[in-house]
Amino acid sequence: xxxxxxxxxxxxxxxGDRVTITCRASQGISSWLAWYQQKPGKAxxxxxxxxxxxxxxxxxxxxxxxxxxDFTLTISSxxxxxxxTYYCQQANSFLPWTFGQGTKLEIK
Amino acid sequence: xxxxxxxxxxxxxxxxxxxxxxxxxGYTFTSYGISWVRQAPGxxxxxxxxxxxxxxxxxYAQKLQGRVTMTTDTSTxxxxxxxxxLRSDDxxxxxxxxxxxxxxxxxxVWGKGTTVTVSS
Numbered sequence: 001x002x003x004x005x006x007x008x009x010x011x012x013x014x015x016g017d018r019v020t021i022t023c024r025a026s027q028g029i030s031s032w033l034a035w036y037q038q039k040p041g042k043a044x045x046x047x048x049x050x051x052x053x054x055x056x057x058x059x060x061x062x063x064x065x066x067x068x069x070d071f072t073l074t075i076s077s078x079x080x081x082x083x084x085t086y087y088c089q090q091a092n093s094f095l096p097w098t099f100g101q102g103t104k105l106e107i108k
Numbered sequence: 109x110x111x112x113x114x115x116x117x118x119x120x121x122x123x124x125x126x127x128x129x130x131x132x133x134g135y136t137f138t139s140y141g142i143s144w145v146r147q148a149p150g151x152x153x154x155x156x157x158x159x160x161x162x163x164x165x166x167x168y169a170q171k172l173q174g175r176v177t178m179t180t181d182t183s184t185x186x187x188x189x190x191x192x193x194l195r196s197d198d199x200x201x202x203x204x205x206x207x208x209x210x211x212x213x214x215x216x217v218w219g220k221g222t223t224v225t226v227s228s
């Protein structure tokens with residue numbers, strides 16, 4: 001299976017900060033990558049698909065980039081509701097899917 | 109609107125089986141697949157597998173091969189996930205999600221989750 005490695009595992013930031021989370025695949029996955037946000041006790045929420053396409057209804061401060069093996073999720077100006085755990089997920093249609101281990105975004 | 113309603117919490121003994129249901133509404137069930145994802149307490153997300161509601165094709169995570177079976181009932185727009193030979197490390201919240209996309213796939217609507225506890 002393709003391994004997905006996120007960094008950092010946790011990050012502290014303040015409201016208004018710009019935050020970048022990275023995700024690396026163990027082999028090339030083109031743009032078959034999605035990003036999810038999860039808050040405690042809730043189901044994950046889709047933010048980005050196809051590496052850079054913003055899901056409908058998701059604020060434009062969220063953006064995704066990358067292809068191949070290296071990807072990033074950027075939050076341009078953190079809002080209080082953005083403090084959560086973020087997961088990348090490879091979605092190659094021909095292989096089993098896998099998630100990264102998660103990045104916990106905490107308030108500084 | 110698209111919605112997935114999952115069955116209630118389960119408590120099982122080691123070695124038993126559990127079958128979780130996921131009833132879809134708000135869309136044509138056979139148009140999209142259903143994926144299952146689980147999350148052990150305090151841990152990350154683990155993809156379990158996917159089933160096409162159109163033709164029943166499945167793709168399971170390698171570590172669960174032989175213990176998991178995903179099925180659908182198109183007459184009731186319901187997907188099922190059965191996990192056998194339960195162990196304590198199967199204790200988790202189990203989510204179903206709608207899989208959409210044509211070339212690039214994603215899970216954009218999720219159920220609220222079903223807690224499965226495995227304990228003697």
